[in-house]
Amino acid sequence: MLRQLASKPENDFEWIDIYEPQHEEIHATAEKYGLHEELLDDSLQPDHLPKYEQMENYAFIIFRIHTDNRATEADTVQQLTHKVAIFYAKDFIVTIHRKPHKLIEVLGDQVKQGKCSSTFHLLNNIIKACLMTYDEPSNHLARSLEYYEEQIFLRTRKAPLLKGMYFLKRKADLVRRMLMLSYDIIDTIDAEDGDVSTRDTRDMYVRLQNIYDALSENINHLLNLYFNVSAQRTNDTVRVLTVFSVFFMPLTFIVGIYGMNFDFMPELRAHYGYPIVLGVMVIITLLIYFWFRRKGWL
The missing domain is CATH 3.30.460.20 (CorA soluble domain-like)
Known part of the structure; x- marks a missing residue:
């Protein structure tokens, strides 16, 4: 137009x-x-x-x-x-x-x-x-x-x-x-x-x-x-997962040992063997936790 x-x-x-x-x-x-x-x-x-x-x-x-x-x-x-x-x-x-x-x-x-x-x-x-x-x-x-x-x-x-x-x-x-x-x-x-x-x-x-x-x-x-x-968010997620994996690594190791089907193993027949192993696992977890806190990773 x-x-x-x-x-x-x-x-x-x-x-x-x-x-x-x-x-x-x-x-x-x-x-x-x-x-x-x-x-x-x-x-x-x-x-x-x-x-x-x-x-x-x-x-x-x-x-x-x-x-x-x-x-x-x-x-x-x-x-x-x-x-x-x-x-x-x-x-x-x-x-x-x-x-x-x-x-x-x-x-x-x-x-x-x-x-x-x-x-x-x-x-x-x-x-x-x-x-x-x-x-x-x-x-x-x-x-x-x-x-x-x-x-x-x-x-x-x-x-x-x-x-x-x-x-x-x-x-x-x-x-x-x-x-x-x-x-x-x-x-x-x-x-x-x-x-x-x-x-x-x-x-x-x-x-x-x-x-x-x-x-x-x-x-x-x-x-x-x-x-x-x-x-950074991905790194934070990976860090948390890594921390959890470190907590479970020694516990998995202990459980793996006692999961082997052998007749002759330490404390296998002990009356308090099971709670002792659980206590050791708790102590290990606490030691890792306090170590991480001291390093500033938690």
Whole structure:
């Protein structure tokens, strides 16, 4: 669907927004503004990564915005992000995306209210709005990280944590990758005709990049802690089992000796032979117990 959100008589520039693009709309717009066919193909690829390409009369930008998909196991580019293709020139902007987005509607209202004085100003606002879609997901990732940290350290019953942390790591790493690939876009916008607004966009980009870098690093640390805690719990279990086996080793030895079917054995015919052997076994158990306590193993 093609919409004209700004026109030259009212805004001194044109803004054409196309969502759920049709072949006729795309090529009619390309012919009107002289857009390259290969760039049109890039704008229609659903999994294309962020890029900035300067042509002779306009610039072509692909930016990926974060989706509202809160599925735990969403970890691919298409599941976590949507693509917005932007053709930018001094007198026009063309945006192409597959689904309608609220941020486009908000920016369209701002243009109608006269809050965008040029296409450069509008472009900066579009990029800033796209960056803002990564803000709330970072908070969600931070809360999830706190949950898994609590589960690892404070809960004795193991939940299926490893799978959840794997998808958490995938999400953080994927967003980091999208932000890293978007650096050229932010840098070019701020360097071309930079002002307070573009520097604010760069500051937001740097802040989000630092947040996701920290999240990714913390998730990696948490995974290492998870494996260390799991290994520690396994070691504790093995230690307890080893202690019990040490208690029973001498008792099993004594019982094994007296379990042999020989007629001539010490104390075999003694009236108090059985309680004496039991007493010796109790004494041995107590000696092992106190020895372990003295060594600090219990």
